[in-house]
Amino acid sequence: MKAPTLADYPLSESQDDSICGPRGVPLNKITLAAVTAGDIEIEDLRISRDALLAQARIARATGRETLARNFERGAELINVPQEVIMQTYEMLRPGRVHSKSALVAQATLLRNEYGAALIADFIDRAAKVYQQRGLFDE
Amino acid sequence: MDTPPAPNRWRRYSDWDERPLRLDKFAQEDAANGFAAFKSPSDPKSDIQISQGRIASMDGVLVHDFDMIDAFIAEHHLDLEIAPEAMAMTSDKLAQMLVDMHVPRAELVRLARGLTPAKLADVVGRLNALELAFAYSKMRPRKTPGNQAHVTNAKDDPLQLAADAAVAVGLGFDELETTMRVSRNSWSNALACVVGSVVGRWGALFQCSSEEAEELRIGMAGFTSYAETVSVYGTEKSFTDGDDTPWSKAFLVAAYASRGIKARCTSGAGAELLMGFHEAKSLLYLEARCLCLQRGMGVQGTQNGGIDGAPLTATIPGGMREMMAENLLAVWLDLECASGNDARATESEIRVGAKIMPYLIAGSDFICSGFGSILSYDNSFNASLFNAEELEDYLVLQRDFEADGGLTPLPETTALDLRTRAVDALSAVLEELELAHPTPQMKASVIVASGSRETQTFSIGEVTRISEAIESRNLSVIDVIRALAKRGFVPEAQNLLNLVKLRVSGDYLQTSAIVRNEHVISAINDPNDYAGPGTGYRLSEARRDEIIGIRDTLGQSEVLSAQARHKKAESKRIVYLETETAVEGKNSSEVVIGISPAFGLQLFQTTGGLNLSEVLNCLVEGVESGGGKARVVRMYHTADTSFLGLSAAKLSGSGIGIGIQAKGTAVIHSSDRLPHNNLELFSNAPITTLEHYRALGHNAALYAFKQEVEPILVPTQGEALGARFHAQVALIHAIETGLVDPNRAPAEVALKFTGKKAGAHQ
Secondary structure (H helix, E strand, O other): OOOOOOOOHHHHHHHOOOOOOOOEHHHHHHHHHHHHOOOOHHHHOOHHHHHHHHHHHHHHHHOOOOHHHHHHHHHHHHHOOHHHHHHHHHHHHOOOOOOHHHHHHHHHHHHHHHHHHHHHHHHHHHHHHHHHHHOOOO | OOOOOOOOOHHHHHHHOOOOOHHHHOOOOOOOHOOOOOOOOOOOOEEEEEOEEEEEOOOOEEEEHOOHHHHHHHHOOOOOHHHHHHHOHHHHHHHHHHHOOOOOOHHHHHOOOOOOHHHHHHOOOOOHHHHHHHHHHHHOOOOOOOOOOOOOOOOHHHHHHHHHHHHHHOOOOOOEEEEEHHHHHHHHHHHHHHHHHHOOOOOOEEEOOOHHHHHHHHHOOOOOOEEEEEEEEOHHHHHHHHOHHHHHHHHHHHHHHHHOOOOEEEEEOHHHHHHHHOOOOOOOHHHHHHOOOOOOHOOOOOEOOOOOHHHHHHHOHHHHHHHHHHHHHHOOOOOOEOOOOOOOOOOHHHHHHHHHHHHHOOOOOOOOOOEEOHHHHHHOOOOOOOOOHHHHHHHHHHHHHOOOOOOOOOOOOOHHHHHHHHHHHHHOOOOHHHOOOOHHHHEEEEEEEHHHHHHOOOOOHHHHHHHHHHHOOOOOHHHHHHHHHHOOOOOOOHHHHHHHHHHHHOHHHHHOEEOOEEEEEEOOOOOOOOOOOOOOOOOOOOHHHHHOOOOOOOOOOHHHHHOOOOOHHHHHHHHEEEEEEOOOOOOOEEEEEEEOOOOOOOOEOOOOOEHHHHHHHHHHHHHOOOOEEEEEEEEOOOOHHHHHHHHHHHEEEEEOOOOEEOOOOEEEOOOOOOOOOEEEEEEOHHOOOHHHHHHHHHHHHHHHHOOOOOOOOOOOOOHHHHHHHHHHHHHHHHHHHOOOOOOOEEEEEEEEEEHHHHHHHH
């Protein structure tokens, strides 16, 4: 399949046979009959990494570089469990962790466990700024 | 003799004290304490220094002195390839470009990527209110305007939420937002609103404003489709006091994207001032920092324009203009803008109307970031600028200015059908999922209730138990779709599935996305292409028909059928017998009463609701009580009050005549006067009583006898009689003028009063 581009927007209309949820069920197979038959789960109604990266390409093609980068960071979080997301968010809030190393460790975890390189860089940078601004005890 | 007391107050000030406006309190400008809308001595001068491809300083702050906001903006917002070019342009030049229809939006968006907060604020501060509105209209990202509703109630009642959500969608709101009186009720609120929102059609996006972690979980269960609680502040201390940093918020924004949930940030004038960390900067400069931050975070849009700080901002000189300026900054930075007009910033209805007008005319991605679709006491966010009470005022403003405010008038029967269906659908879901069993009495009371004070429904504790059950049993939107389908609500089940499927493709994550007619439209496939008259958003004929279709409008057939309802009763009270062509009278005590062409033939009541037989009877009685003799003549050559009166006077032996139209406008005239220089005129027919007509007849007789006369005054309370009656009056008058025959002479009329009251005159 050719990766969708700006010309394919909205993807839900032009690509409904190829845009899939995380379990690989394409949009046009997500029907009311399939839901009532018990074949569709809430997992099938989530966005996939491919779809979000396609939206990032579309955003970039319309000159929205920062929006594209946000979608790319988001794509890295798709397979990150909810608890880890909330834990990371909590750690990024002011005064939650007391050392730069704790935040850097979380970045490393996300990089190594979930392949979230952009997110990890982003957190590393936050750790550096937090230190400069005195948000840590040390 | 007593001397009157020395005056100590002109009582006009006491009158003014009583106006709702005086409940508003106004703050003095005081930049040192943060009360400055556009400019403060503490605002930095705009500037950027770039050295070896890196920012060395921004707006006068050296890089090693950057706070977190500066650091984030420098890193993520500023495009160093554009900054030297954009920052070298004068603020005047950029301001000119914003209002120049020949400069494309895309070029201005490109330049904004190289502008610092201080520069952006300096540019928009140079525009007056009209220029701000015009520039906003040109710069907003999506071509088609939209609107967002609050759907809440004081009992967190799920039945009412479902009914009100269905009505809000029926009215055309593109997004619905709920929140709770008791925070634990969030799951129940979410389920109820989303079910209501898919009755009739699908496509309204929905959010449940609650604590961040919970909001994300509710979103993951499929109940909500967007979030706008990601608050951003313009000073570092406000940020950390608000328990966040630019990085924590940016992470949250990415997390929403990863869950396929549309997100926008919230900021706005006055937030830092309310929190006490304003650094003596102007409201606009601080908001410029918030918006650069948001663009840097990569969030698709913002909710700004005061928001929670709007009531405070509106107390400051120029506050309303500042809110327009910050909205313009948002769209210049290419952010979707839900443009405030949210918290009610004033008690004055005039200020409310004035606040909304520029947005209604300019259009906005979301004109209100929370229009209270429910009564103000049911608004759990606190009263909005517009609430259900004023909803029809808003619909009429759309019609007046032929401006698309995103809403469509809803026929009464449709509204009732939607409410019934929504309550039935939600009840089926609650029963099927064994969450609750609403009684027929509860359902019936909610369907007809205007607000929660009128409902007999769940207690707030019962709602909490429903909410906790949804959460603890891990129910998701899939369970709700199945329940709807199983209980026969197949269209609603299909609609809800269509709504949730939006998140699989993520199309609605793009800038300014909404759903119209089952299609996602956004800044990508519906870009604002304004370039002067005839371009940009225009009302289609079909859309115009929707907007002008308010209820209870008048046409000639409505007026004629209203009049015809009195025809039969009048025919029992009076007979008009036309005999011969009227001639000039000889009796010096006579007063001729000239009636109009349609008087008593097609028209039977005055605009004051008086039967014409009784009006005529009173005139005759009045003339007789003054010792005169009344003679009635029907005019065909004119329907004009003055000429009716003057023509009557010229036929009258005394030279005094009365002219009266069917709508009740009456005049006393004298044969020696110019047409529009009458003796007495009753121009306010709607408030003219039978006693006034009797007195008018009496005075006419006194004029005939050349006696001293005290003219009759019809007291008015200053009612907007024109607005109440002019459409009807013009239609009635058209009926009269339609019967005018310039060549037909006046006819003598013998009256026969056949009713009980008129017996004395037979």
